[in-house]
Amino acid sequence: MESLTNIELLVLDVDGVLTDGRIILDSDGREMKQFNTQDGAGIKYFQRAGKHIAIITGRESPVVERRAAELGVKIVIQGAKDKLPAYESVLAELDLTDEQTAVMGDDLPDLPMLLRCGFPIAPANAVEEVRRAAALITENPGGEGAVRQAVEYILKHTGQWDSILERYYHESHE
Ligand SMILES: [Mg+2]
Known part of the structure; x- marks a missing residue:
């Protein structure tokens, strides 16, 4: 897949991609979301490979800001x-x-973003129109490692996944 080697930026939606789409509201209207640590690690690997992550969401929630800060996005x-x-x-x-x-x-x-970009990706839980527009549909649904799968897919095609792994295999032998 030629187009993948050019990818420098991964734009992520939040609800249904970084989460399973559920929103938990407390009685004060504060929003809670569940994020996935394997997705989080994947986001860090992607950035470690010299690439950019951006988050674009239609909702507004302090927890998104907090999670993004944790991950250096x-x-x-x-x-x-x-x-x-x-x-x-x-x-x-x-x-x-x-x-x-x-x-x-x-x-x-x-x-509109998916149709415009060079490599559109849908998690398994995406609606039909989005899945139809996608060049890659991850096996996992949003909030359950879908972002991690997308990151690995891209980094394997750019030849950068091995250098991510190297660090861990190397450390295990020390
Ligand atoms: Mg969404």
Whole structure:
């Protein structure tokens, strides 16, 4: 897959991609979400490989900011009712093209970005229209390692996955 070697940026939706799509609200209206640690590690590996992660979500929640900070994700756009302008602003900021960008989304608001980018990805739980637009559908659903699978898929195609692994195999022999 030729296009994958150009990918420098992975844009992630939150609900249904980084989570299983469930939102837990407490009586004060505070929102809780569950994130997956294997996804988190994958995001770090992707950045360690010299690539960028950006988060674009239609909702607004402090927990997203918190999780992004933990993972060193600097570009977080929340409350993006229309995601395409947000996507365009991220590419402009990083000086990247559509061909250098992968997008992972699960629902219709993600479609304009998915149709525009060089490598569209859907988690297993994505709606039919999104799955149809995707070049890769992960085996795992959102919140259960789908992002990790997408990251591994890209880094294996760019030949960078082995160098991620090396570090751990190397340390185990010391
Ligand atoms: Mg979503």
